[in-house]
Amino acid sequence: MSEVFTIDFSYSTSHLIFPRIIIGLLILLGAILLITNFLKRLRDQSKVFKFKLFTDNYDKAKFYGSIVLLITYAVSLEQIGFFLSSVIFVTLLTLLYIGNLKRKSILISLVNSMSITFVFWYVFGQLFDITLP
Amino acid sequence: MQFFEILTPMTILLCSLGVFIGIVMGAIPGMTATMAIAIFLPITYALDMIESIGLLIGLYVGGISGGLVPAVLINIPGTPSSLTTTFDGYPMTQKGEGEKALKVGVTASVFGGFFSLAVLYFFAPMLSTFAIDFSSVEMFLIILFAMTIIASISKGSLLGGIFSGLLGILISLIGTFTINNETRLIPPGFESELIYGFTLLPVLIGLFAVGQLLEEAEKGMKASAHQKIKLQKGDTKSKFSFRLFKNQKVNVVRSSLLGTFIGMLPGVGGSAASITAYSQAKNFSKNPKELGKGSPEGVVASESANNGLIGGALVPMLSLGIPGDSTTAILIAAFLLQGIQVGPLFISSNPDLWSGMVFALIVANIAMFFMMFLTVKYFAKIVFIPKYLIFPIIIVACVIGSYAINNGIMFDVWTLLLFGFLGYIFPKLGIQIPSFLIGFILGAEAEKNFIDTLQGSGGDLSVFFTNGPVAIVLWILILGSIIFSVADYRKGKKEEATYAS
Incomplete structure (x- = not known):
């Protein structure tokens, strides 16, 4: 159990630990967000996927x-x-x-x-x- | 007297000037207190610390208060925090009680301001003495709590909010890591420009000012439609008198209290404070049906709450180094510019600055009250200042500020434009700017505390759970904010479903 909670820590590579964790979490969350969004669209066929970047009649x-x-x-x-x-x-x-x-x-x-x-x-x-x- | 030793006439002048400019910018729809502070930061390079604090506090108080002018007169909140002021303020104007509504709002604002100042004065030193003993474990968990609570309160989904915050952290990690002086995450080709990462100030003003410009340009820079505003009817009922507040004592105190304490929650902005205060005023009101139809009670609740927010938002900033909202996030940047680190040690090691700040808040609130109360009639004109004159000024100010921050680096101007574009595009992609910003500001600190902890424990992560009672309380708060947000989301969904059926 305690091994799960341990990270190999060494001074020379300590600048990479935190960015790796953050990137990992970002990929994980991004995947979850994409999948839930996709499932929602599958369930709700009436809403056609349309991404609108600009407001209507933008200048x-x-x-x-x-x-x-x-x-x-x-x-x-x-x-x-x-x-x-x-x-x-x-x-x-x-x-x-x-x-x-x-x-x-x-x-x-x-x-x-x-x-x-x-x-x-x-x-x-x-x-x-x-x-x- | 200590007051005049710390607050020179120059500081008082700058503070009042800040209030004036803040009110004007707050009163123009589409410009916020945050933006006002962001574009005035460059001027503070040339001022000493107390003078810049005076100016910035003035802008903050003025900016939040000015938002009530267009909310009351043309039904458009000047800043997000005066959203609920439109509910009753505008109907009052339609009834010919515009001047009364403005004066009620101003008086409520000054109450809220002083109430939250008192809380700040007693609470911040207490919290910081408590926080001095915090180790890197607790500091990391506080930052984590700040991140989850912003995500949980923000519009949209909790996951989206956390994603935005993490993205902010990732961007803040670009550059050199201070502990072992190694670089990371730098895109190829930018090794010399990004060796210390993106500069904080251009990122901030880009996100807030340039992003806003692009958004307004997309909408065509339309000025608020000119309309004739009748400020006052002849009869006595529509005149303002302080006696109005006789029945509002409970309302004022409750709303200021709510505003102050919601302001203390890291990352929670003004609109949450005034919406909560408004709905509570409605719950406790003797005639709840009157609210929303032009009752002074609603204006009182909304305005005392959003000014209460100011003192509240400064509490976590001054005692923990965690910004209470996006405006205080920019104030942290102002301190950093002057080489001062905010955190648990701030108050005890800078007693002059701390009292200077309290005095500046007193001056700003008094200046705000007199400026707005006595000139209500003229302030109504500000609402119609054309945006095509203001926005170009703002851009030039932003460019000068970014260029000058590191004594003339062109790359900082490009940073400004890049983040301006991101500030425009992020909300459209569902990335929340407040979460992103807090992540960006606290990212490096979070990493430092995380690595310090690991260094102490030899890589063992369980220390985050076993480091004494404070850590446990923080974990409970973190879980609580997540559970609250999920429950709130479900409730909203259910309400939506019942509406639909």
Whole structure:
């Protein structure tokens, strides 16, 4: 009985014990979850399996637009620096969320992006001396 | 006086500022107290510890309290914990008693806040003196208990919750193991970036802020529909007076108490506290039929409970190092940033910080009360601040925070984006973010205690069951939380079945 409760313990491999236990438990639980889910569907034929990732009528432009802009922003930070990339990013993101290209919207997003970037640059970079990209 | 020695004018100012920003963010539906704290963490790099505590506590109190504004005015809870405030708050607004409802809510909030502060003040030091003698066995079991209780309380299945928690632990193990300095679980190609694993802060703000952004973008970033809100009718019945609370004494104390003690359970968030308090108010009410139709009683129960939660959630954090909810999980990160480990030794080895925290809570509650009570009319406007202006600001703040945390590492920005995407996708796959987060934060600690125990026992696992009475009590609690959850799940199923038939 006591052997069941004993783990071979050695200092040099101690970094692998816990991850192995966790991975083992994850596989076990994952399998149970999958099987119970599968059985439920077998029993209940009326519910056709349909996995829906997005909510109905999701806003494709805003969703994918946000992802593309976020990635571009991160890349551009290294290339063209904090100030310029932030102004461009915030302008485009605000415009994307307003959803039209009227002169008023463009003005709002430009003012929004310039003021935000300046305040962040001043407060973080100058006042608090925090490293900016 | 000690109060002013610890709390400088700067701290009081930062704390009040935190309350103000917290209220604004709490009042915008879709932004939470957790998010407010997450994006303000970077500013604390430049502040000293007490000042940052003041700011963060202010954000916490303000963020939780601000949630009642949209709940009352437009029937949308500003934070999850003010869900039950909509049940009676909105009907009151429809009757032309919006201002009265807001003031009732604010007053109840401040009661709840001070009640839970008192509990925190007396209970946390007691619990930590008790916990100082805990060995690695007990600490491991406490973490295990925290994991099972989050899983058992969370929506969805218990197994799903445990799975999410374990996944969080697994991710936290990536990198170097501190005891023997060996690396593990690092994906090939990232050996230098991930040598110390993922950085905590970008993971947190990614999960909460960026994930939320993507979710809102998917829904089209719609602002709350503008509607005319009548705050007050002319007659005296719809006016607020403190006499309203005369019949509510029992309700206030009961709800604050429930909020505080539910807050103490590790990982249990605000919505559980206010839902429990609301249903108890309904059970004990003299006119239960009035609740849900615009009775101040319901607003009182919900709001005193969700502010009671704050002090409660800080108890396990300060005495055991276990976060009481996702917001305190982020507070733990703030302490780590300043190089302070929270745990049983925290209060006795940092008496100044401990009293600073208590004082900050007092200041924050008072500031919250006056700011909200006197400016109720203007606060109603916040609800309609367009999201397209706010979310870009938040993203820039998140990026700066992630980049600056290790003094300019671009990989931390990528971590932010990666976990932002995961924070969006996880709930859709049934993985629960609170469980995942607590697992991620406590994973390394759980491993350390587990390995320490094994080292002491030579690999014998039975020591987890035979290490004295505290261990046994903890096992009983762990089993209890599992049994409770299974029973609760069955009950829910049965109710569902009776509804269906």
